[in-house]
Amino acid sequence: MFRSSCFKTDVEVDVYHAPGIMGHILSLEALEGSFGPNVVPQFSGVLPHVEIGGAPSIELEKIDGLFYAEDSSYDSWMGRYGSNRCLSGKKVREELRKVKLAITKQDSNLGVLWHKRYGHLGFDALAKVAGSDMVTGFGASVDDVVAAKGQFCKPCAEGKQTRQPHPSTGNVTSKRLDLVHMDLCGPLPVKSWNNAKYWVTFYDDCTKFSEVRCITGKTVVPETVKEVIKLWERQTGDKVRRIHTDRGLEYVNEELASTLRDMGIFHEKTAPYTPQQNGAAERLDRTLEEYVRTMLADSGLPQEMWSEAVITANTLRNVSPTKGSNLTPWERFIGEKPDVSKLRVFGCSAYVMIPKQQRHKLDPVSVPGQFVGYAPGMSAWRVWIPKDRRVRISCDLKFDEWGVRGSMEFDASGSDPESGVV
């Protein structure tokens, strides 16, 4: 019996208790077999559930793209735990994982899910991630990835190609921060929601780790360079020795020159009229552009969200394989394996939960938005709230990674475009 504490309903279904089994125990088809065609799953929204006879009946919880019967109902069904208060939510979840109760139609799509979470990384590279200990928290097996390989992915087809591991730059430096490539990209055809027109890239030649900043104008380049150099030196404990740029005036100016002199950094510039010498930085730009195109196409988010997309793309790039190394740029630069358990599909629906203390009794428990990226270090998530035209940073979210995306209203009418805050 499923007893839903939320919906105050009991549902009796014939099931077997078989801990450890990896197949389906309760499927929608089985429910339909018991109750006829009036079984309607509601996978999207804050409270996914199954409706039986028009009434919400079984609460579902989504974990790694699978739906599970909610804790309370599971407990009452399991019987052996008695009251659901005996176990913590975490413990129950662990048990649920083992038993895989109430798996629904999306169970075979883990490989696709991680392909999307990884910004449409090519399946061979993704299989490399799945089959190695390059990262922690990756939730699909090599088999899942291989099974997904044959599936048609529309955004990938539209973006013309899937991404392969980024090519080696033939790097010559062997020490972190010995040589940092920098480049300016833009102006973009559309201003970002937070008024950026360019992005600047920073690429550590030795580790292939990169950083992107979105800026409003070229005049901000010198202070951005200074900021990122200081950040990287603090993060690694190493010192930047050389930087390499083209001869754009944003890099060749007295302000930057004096900053670099003060920091004791040598500035290499490409020879005049041979921008291809800045190859490493330009390859990075192209890689990021490709990510952004595919991610925006998949998300249905408007082009003004390119600034969120490019920063997310850069994060994903840092935790992806590179040719000729079994370590990610992240690990080579930061010194720790990246934990990718927080990765989510760019642009998916996300509901920011509002803590009890911050809302009144009748206020909604969550605010709807779309997931657009990660806080630094992947410590929290960024969610675009269309009605406020701002991005909220939160650790307490419900995601709907499979729901229809791109259908949200992005008409700015009724909101004040000046109030955009990052």
Ligand SMILES: [Zn+2]
């Ligand atoms: Zn794809």
